[in-house]
Amino acid sequence: GAVVSQHPSWVICKSGTSVKIECRSLDFQATTMFWYRQFPKQSLMLMATSNEGSKATYEQGVEKDKFLINHASLTLSTLTVTSAHPEDSSFYICSALSSSLGLNTGELFFGEGSRLTVL
């Protein structure tokens, strides 16, 4: 099956620092990856869509200079939360759309999620 690995699974940082979260597709090539954010007891909110080799497309209200997304290869996308503040504390989840697996069904394969706590 398709496996998406996300790292770190949790991170605590001080306000003002930057945090990088990695999302890797382990056994397939992911042409498109999506980054979601989920606050407690709320649904997943799409932050941005990243395509390998091109700039990410951000959803309305998401600051691209604060949430830097890089999709440099077909198996890796990174999300960097720059100058993090306590209100950025959330559960960040990546998902991948395979170029071969699941493309016809539209199935997304989710990473395990990364819980960010900004003090």
Added chain:
Amino acid sequence: QKEVEQNSGPLSVPEGAIASLNCTYSDRGSQSFFWYRQYSGKSPELIMFIYSNGDKEDGRFTAQLNKASQYVSLLIRDSQPSDSATYLCAVTTSGTYKYIFGTGTRLKVLA
């Protein structure tokens, strides 16, 4: 604004009963419909997807889609305590793989 609506619950059912979860969506152009299960603190895992009107069965799970009424439901037969989780409905529009998620329904199966 494209929306996907779900009752937040909690929906409590006794073990062995049928749990019925409902979802409505606003975009008539929606093409694909997904049900995900999410345990607390974990990422979602796919249960089923459905594209066509009618029922689709997979084990204890049945997804039902009615495009005219713009709703999709998930039935869980013989509910087990391990089914206790939040169930997320997700919808995509033709030509895009952007998922719109509902807020989820929290299901509690009582032993």
